[in-house]
Amino acid sequence: MSNIKEIQNEIVDEFEMFDDWMQRYEHMIELGKSLPLIEDKYKIEDNLIKGCQSKVWVHAELQGDRLIFTADSDAIITKGIIAILIRAYSNQHPKDIIDADTAFIDEIGLKEHLSPTRANGLVSMIKQLKMYAVAYQTQLN
Amino acid sequence: MKVASTETGFDVETVRKDFPILSRKVNGYPLVYFDNAATSQTPQQVIDTIVDYYSRYNANIHRGVHSLSQEATDAYEQARLKIRKHFNAAKSHEIIFTAGTTHAINLVASGFSALIKEGEEVIVSALEHHSNIVPWQMLCEKTGAVLKVIPMNDNGTLNMNEFQNLLSEKTKLVFVNHVSNALGTVNPVKEIIEKAHGVGAAVLLDGAQAAPHIKADVQELDVDFYTVSAHKMCGPTGVGVLYGKEEWLKKLPPYQGGGEMISTVTFEKTTYADLPHKFEAGTPNICGGIAFGAALDYMNGIGFEKIAAYEHELLDYATVKLLEIEGLRIYGTSEEKTAVISFNIGDLHPYDIGTIIDKLGVAVRTGHHCAQPVMDYYKIPGTVRASFAFYNTKEEIDIFIEAVKRAKNMLS
Numbered sequence: 163m164s165n166i167k168e169i170q171n172e173i174v175d176e177f178e179m180f181d182d183w184m185q186r187y188e189h190m191i192e193l194g195k196s197l198p199l200i201e202d203k204y205k206i207e208d209n210l211i212k213g214c215q216s217k218v219w220v221h222a223e224l225q226g227d228r229l230i231f232t233a234d235s236d237a238i239i240t241k242g243i244i245a246i247l248i249r250a251y252s253n254q255h256p257k258d259i260i261d262a263d264t265a266f267i268d269e270i271g272l273k274e275h276l277s278p279t280r281a282n283g284l285v286s287m288i289k290q291l292k293m294y295a296v297a298y299q300t301q302l303n
Numbered sequence: 304m305k306v307a308s309t310e311t312g313f314d315v316e317t318v319r320k321d322f323p324i325l326s327r328k329v330n331g332y333p334l335v336y337f338d339n340a341a342t343s344q345t346p347q348q349v350i351d352t353i354v355d356y357y358s359r360y361n362a363n364i365h366r367g368v369h370s371l372s373q374e375a376t377d378a379y380e381q382a383r384l385k386i387r388k389h390f391n392a393a394k395s396h397e398i399i400f401t402a403g404t405t406h407a408i409n410l411v412a413s414g415f416s417a418l419i420k421e422g423e424e425v426i427v428s429a430l431e432h433h434s435n436i437v438p439w440q441m442l443c444e445k446t447g448a449v450l451k452v453i454p455m456n457d458n459g460t461l462n463m464n465e466f467q468n469l470l471s472e473k474t475k476l477v478f479v480n481h482v483s484n485a486l487g488t489v490n491p492v493k494e495i496i497e498k499a500h501g502v503g504a505a506v507l508l509d510g511a512q513a514a515p516h517i518k519a520d521v522q523e524l525d526v527d528f529y530t531v532s533a534h535k536m537c538g539p540t541g542v543g544v545l546y547g548k549e550e551w552l553k554k555l556p557p558y559q560g561g562g563e564m565i566s567t568v569t570f571e572k573t574t575y576a577d578l579p580h581k582f583e584a585g586t587p588n589i590c591g592g593i594a595f596g597a598a599l600d601y602m603n604g605i606g607f608e609k610i611a612a613y614e615h616e617l618l619d620y621a622t623v624k625l626l627e628i629e630g631l632r633i634y635g636t637s638e639e640k641t642a643v644i645s646f647n648i649g650d651l652h653p654y655d656i657g658t659i660i661d662k663l664g665v666a667v668r669t670g671h672h673c674a675q676p677v678m679d680y681y682k683i684p685g686t687v688r689a690s691f692a693f694y695n696t697k698e699e700i701d702i703f704i705e706a707v708k709r710a711k712n713m714l715s
Contacts (some may be wrong), residue, residue, distance in 0.1 A: 183330075183662050188713060215670050216654045216684070236684065237652035238714050239659075 166258055169250045170266035177270035186271050190242035197245035198252065200232040211290050214283030216240045222294035229256050229298050231291065243272070243284055251291050256302060259295035264288055313613040318605065318694050321346040325694060332664025335699045335706075340484055340643055340690035341668055342534045343515060345598075349537055352597035356590045364589055365563060365580075379589050382596030383579070389599050390529065391520040392546050396578040399545040399552070400592050404511040405434040407530035407545035408478075410582060411507055412438035414555030415476060421447030424473045426466070426504075428490070429455040429680065430483040433673045435509045439478060448475070455680055459486040459635035467498060474504040481513035481529075485674035485688070486635025487643025489513070496526055505551060511535055511543075515692070516614060516641045518607040521546050533591065538598035542591030545582070552578050559584040610693040614642040617691045621700045628708060634686055642691035645672075648707075651714050653687040659710035665703050 164172070180186045200209070204221040211218045216237030223230055231252040235241040250266070251259050267273065267284070319325050322344050327334050336344060356378070362371035364379050380395075387395045401407040419425070425439055429452055443450045451474075453466045461479075477499040482489050492508055499506045507528035510519055514531040521529050528551065532543040547555070557564055557575055561584035566574040575581045602610065621644055625631055630649040647653060657669035670685040671678045678685055689703065 184713070187659065187662070191713065216652050237654045239655050240652075 166250055166254055166262045170262075173246060173250065174266050174269045183271065187239065187242075190246065190272075191238055192242075193245045193249070194235075194238055194241035197234070197241055197248065198230075198232045200234045204232070205234065211283055211286050214240060214286060218244055218283065218287060220244070220287070220290055220294070222291075222298065224298050224301065225253075227255055227302060228253050229259060229295055231294070240283075244287055246270075247284075247287055247291060251295075256295040256299035260292055260299060311609065311612045311616055313609055313616075313693070315613070315694065315696055319696075321348065321601075322694055323347060323350070329664045329666070330662050333702075335665040335695075335702050337689040337691060337695065337699070337703060338666045338668050339515070339692040339695075340487075340512060340535070340688065342540065343537050343692055344694065345539070346537055346601050348601050349539070349594050349597045352594045353539065353590055356593055361590070363586055375589055378593045378596075379587075382592045385596040385599050386544055389518065389603065390531075390544075390546055391522050393522060394549055397546055397549055397552065399547065399579045399582045400587050401530075401543045401545050401582075402541055402588065403532040403534070403543035404509060404530045407528075407543055408435055408507070408509065409438045410545055410558040411528050411530075411547070411555065412442045413558050416442050416445050417556050418554065419446045419448045419475050422449065422473070423475045424449045424451055424469075424471070425476045425478070426451045426453060426469050426474055426499075427477075428453040428461055428479045429676055430459070430461065430486065430488060430490070431478075431480055431674065431676070432484050432509065432511070433675070435478055435480060436676070449473075452676075453479070455677070458637055459483065459488045459640075459677075460637045461488075461490055463491065463494065466495065470498060470502045470504070472502055474499065474502050476505050476507065478507040478509065480509040480511070481519065482510075482516070482641050483635065483674070483677070484512045484643075485672040485677045485686070486637070486645050487512075487640040487690070488635055488637040489517070489639035489641060491639075492526070493524060496524055500525070512641065512643075515602075516607075516611055527551050533595035533598060536598055537601055538595040539588075539591045542588045542595050544595075549578065552582070555582075557581050557584070561585045563587075605693065613693055614691055617695055617697065617700065618642040618644070620697050621689065621691070621703070624700060624704045625707070628704075628711065630711075634681055634683075643688060644690075645686040645688045647683060647686055648711055649715075651711065653685045655714050656687050656707065656710045659713055660703070660706040663702075663706040663709065665706045667703075 200219050200221045205219045209219045209221055216235055218235045220233045231248045233244045324344050360371050360374040362375045364376040383395050383398050386398050425448055451469045454462045456462055481492050496506045505527040508526050510529050510531045515536045527548050529546040534540040564576050564581050564584040566576050631646055634645040653669040668688040
């Protein structure tokens, strides 16, 4: 099992193969297609992430001491972004999720999405994943 | 960029030279700015006015005895006269400087809360921007007045028969936008005003989206209140105007207390200043007001008839080209509309399209455009909205169309 940093590096390496933004976006759209989809019953208002122009639902549950995320979005690019995040953070220990940094987003050329005022809400997504981690960490303790 | 001559003989090439921002690149591509309904770009003449103000005569107005203060006061009041003339208000004190349209609407809504009683009715249209809905909902919550809504038709026009049915002697106020921000529909405001006046109701027109394209004559319209924002008509942000008929402005209580708006102050009683100062508490956006005047000079120098004719040429050109894209639907197809096109392609999310074409240098608006009731009517999360100004070109529309096609291919 790879840790978060290893997966982040793997994603960075993948994105480095592409020369321009267009290919990076196409790759991101592809990654969106492999997103572990949230079950319909969890697509509820409470699981919506605030601050996104498109809808993003995220669900989290513990399996053993690992936190498993599933998600979906009604926008394709947003789905790609959440897929990248979940690939890095899902199936990890909550404490590691809390401690993880997000520098890899910058490295894969999505820096513009890191602005807190950007309408896609990438920052809100990261915050939400970490909130889940904090909540489940207290359960584990 | 090579710019072809236009059908209307409008010299867009010369006009473009006035706008420094239009020559910049975004994400490596020449900027194509089609978000004019959100805010317009600023010509050098207005930028120069702002620089000149801060370089030569920045001072607080109306109170100073010194020369700089007098110069600033003169320039500010001169701007008020230009605005009066532009909108053909009968009196210059019917022009109240505000921070923009939202502020102007809140000023009127707040004032009306002292004039409206429980059970009386106010009418809003289904096409409104949130800023022309929420202040009135707050008014109704405060007073117990009832909010009624003029429904819309599929093509983005208002259902005028229903409007007629909503009117009664209980109606005190009708507020409608002159032009819809989400769809570009030009509403039949003259008819709305006549009918509302027929039952003794006052009318507020939100002119934010109309003012950049249509020169409203408030006396000819016989409208009671008209609101505009400078930043949508080549002026700076943070300044706008409330036009109000003198009789109404006298009836409304002051909105904010403070300096400038008083006549005398003692701890026992304060008497308020005359119009327009009664509604202009505190130090205003002096430079903004003066620059708004310069923006009107600039646009009038070109001429609103020429602007409207050329923008329609752009609208028609873009509409035909966009409809060639398979699966594309345009929302708001009224015969009377400004140069705004709201659209979606199949079930693609507007956010996705907006994000991709931004990477190609094209700026548009995506989302609900602060008009959620309109989006709810069409049962969509939002639209992509391209809005044109007189400094845009057909060549830019071609670039935009190619960008949209590319986005569609990437996302499908």
